[in-house]
Amino acid sequence: MAKVQTRNRLRIWQDVIFALFIRGLQSKFNDKFGISWAIIQPVSFIFILSFIRGAMNGAETHSMPTFVFMVYGIVSLTFFLTTLSASSKALQKDKPLYAFRQVVPISSFVASSLFEYIVKIVVILVLVIIMWFIDIDLTLHDPITVIINFTLIWIIAMSLGIIFSISSAFFPEVTKFQQMAQRPMLFISAVFFSLQDIPKEFWPYLEWNPLLHAIELSRQAAYPNFGAVGVSQQYVYLCTLSLLFLALVVYKRYWKQAISL
Amino acid sequence: MIHLNNVTKYYPSQLGNQYILRDVSFSFPEDRNIAILGANGAGKSTLFRMLAGSEYPNSGSISSSASISWPVALSTGIHAQMTGRENTRFIGRVNGVANLAKYEKKVQEFAELKHKYDLPVKSYSSGMRARLAFACCVAIDFDIYLIDEATSVGDQKFKRKAKRALMDKSVSANIIMVSHDIKEIRHFCDSAVVIKKGQLNFYDDLEEAISIYRKL
Numbered sequence: 001m002a003k004v005q006t007r008n009r010l011r012i013w014q015d016v017i018f019a020l021f022i023r024g025l026q027s028k029f030n031d032k033f034g035i036s037w038a039i040i041q042p043v044s045f046i047f048i049l050s051f052i053r054g055a056m057n058g059a060e061t062h063s064m065p066t067f068v069f070m071v072y073g074i075v076s077l078t079f080f081l082t083t084l085s086a087s088s089k090a091l092q093k094d095k096p097l098y099a100f101r102q103v104v105p106i107s108s109f110v111a112s113s114l115f116e117y118i119v120k121i122v123v124i125l126v127l128v129i130i131m132w133f134i135d136i137d138l139t140l141h142d143p144i145t146v147i148i149n150f151t152l153i154w155i156i157a158m159s160l161g162i163i164f165s166i167s168s169a170f171f172p173e174v175t176k177f178q179q180m181a182q183r184p185m186l187f188i189s190a191v192f193f194s195l196q197d198i199p200k201e202f203w204p205y206l207e208w209n210p211l212l213h214a215i216e217l218s219r220q221a222a223y224p225n226f227g228a229v230g231v232s233q234q235y236v237y238l239c240t241l242s243l244l245f246l247a248l249v250v251y252k253r254y255w256k257q258a259i260s261l
Numbered sequence: 262m263i264h265l266n267n268v269t270k271y272y273p274s275q276l277g278n279q280y281i282l283r284d285v286s287f288s289f290p291e292d293r294n295i296a297i298l299g300a301n302g303a304g305k306s307t308l309f310r311m312l313a314g315s316e317y318p319n320s321g322s323i324s325s326s327a328s329i330s331w332p333v334a335l336s337t338g339i340h341a342q343m344t345g346r347e348n349t350r351f352i353g354r355v356n357g358v359a360n361l362a363k364y365e366k367k368v369q370e371f372a373e374l375k376h377k378y379d380l381p382v383k384s385y386s387s388g389m390r391a392r393l394a395f396a397c398c399v400a401i402d403f404d405i406y407l408i409d410e411a412t413s414v415g416d417q418k419f420k421r422k423a424k425r426a427l428m429d430k431s432v433s434a435n436i437i438m439v440s441h442d443i444k445e446i447r448h449f450c451d452s453a454v455v456i457k458k459g460q461l462n463f464y465d466d467l468e469e470a471i472s473i474y475r476k477l
Contacts, residue, residue: 002364019354027342099337101314256317
């Protein structure tokens with residue numbers, strides 16, 4: 001009969017995340033579109049939205065092509081929202097799998113968020129190809145900062161997802177609060193407007209939002225003449241660190257009860 | 262082989278916490294095939310799931326150096342949209358099976374799924390699903406198998422096959438079993454643990470345990 005390897009914890013963790021990842025692929029996309037649907041759907045959504053706004057705004061917004069300006073905003077926002085929703089549903093979705101001792105919720109969180117990360121990278125590649133074809137002047141002055149901010153958004157979304165996921169295991173009402181809370185994100189994250197377009201007296205209502213900072217900073221990193229004001233990279237780091245820490249504390253304290261309910 | 266250290270387990274409810282185990286310290290003896298007996302609602306399945314690591318006690322800990330199977334309920338971890346083969350590979354990966362291709366083949370043979378193995382599980386009959394789940398479990402070498410009325414799966418022929426496989430297993434490995442079928446318990450087990458009022462008692466003699474269980 002089949003022999004079992006002795007694995008250390010890290011190896012088990014790797015294997016389980018890989019297995020969950022493949023399982024996600026296999027179970028999600030077995031219609032005719034297959035896996036391509038995961039790419040086509042967000043690309044078309046982002047493309048249409050950016051295109052409409054781009055057409056209305058004129059060719060340039062703060063030295064950036066308007067289309068690119070919109071792409072930064074909408075890709076970051078949808079990335080945040082899809083990762084948040086994937087991560088916050090992960091616990092419930094994989095509940096039957098916790099029958100296997102090796103499968104623990106943190107693997108579900110990581111696997112489902114990782115899936116969103118990879119989908120978004122492919123989405124961005126496809127968008128870049130489209131932009132190249134329609135002759136948009138695409139420059140990327142400081143790719144490292146863009147990648148860092150992109151990843152920070154991902155960590156923030158995953159951490160919030162973990163917190164929501166675990167608290168909704170105890171209080172199902174949390175899901176409703178979460179849906180309500182993420183609705184205004186589209187309007188308060190500098191997706192359509194840059195912070196510099198907004199009168200200073202309204203800044204205090206927007207400045208708390210790390211997603212806004214991350215989006216503006218990515219634009220600034222890509223187009224040095226963008227002129228982002230009122231944003232700080234330190235603040236994004238600080239938010240990411242505190243949310244991740246909070247998520248891990250909540251996780252460590254409550255995961256066993258959450259799957260034993 | 263399995264040690265429970267000050268384990269307390271309860272479920273919260275409107276009527277206060279419903280205790281299943283209260284500060285239990287207990288060791289399952291080695292090299293025995295053990296039945297878990299108890300009245301309905303006494304917490305057999307919960308204890309079972311805690312031994313498997315599918316659930317955790319509210320306080321205390323459960324430790325073991327042996328490798329323990331997952332509770333082979335009717336379709337643990339089987340995803341209806343995935344094919345039998347994909348499901349097998351998932352279970353193999355999670356459990357760290359060294360040779361997935363060989364494992365796949367074994368499961369296919371044992372579950373007698375033939376070409377249906379490559380169709381989504383949603384097209385299977387319930388018997389076939391149970392056969393797949395059972396085959397996935399017995400095809401892996403564990404020290405202890407947790408069997409939850411799983412020998413009642415499939416048709417007569419498969420039942421016999423499942424029983425034979427488990428009997429072969431009980432030579433090199435051990436079985437912990439939850440079942441209401443006394444005949445089945447006599448067939449596989451040589452001793453028993455009775456759950457009563459949040460405490461566990463081990464009985465070396467199966468017949469003694471059964472007579473106590475009948476009085477519960």
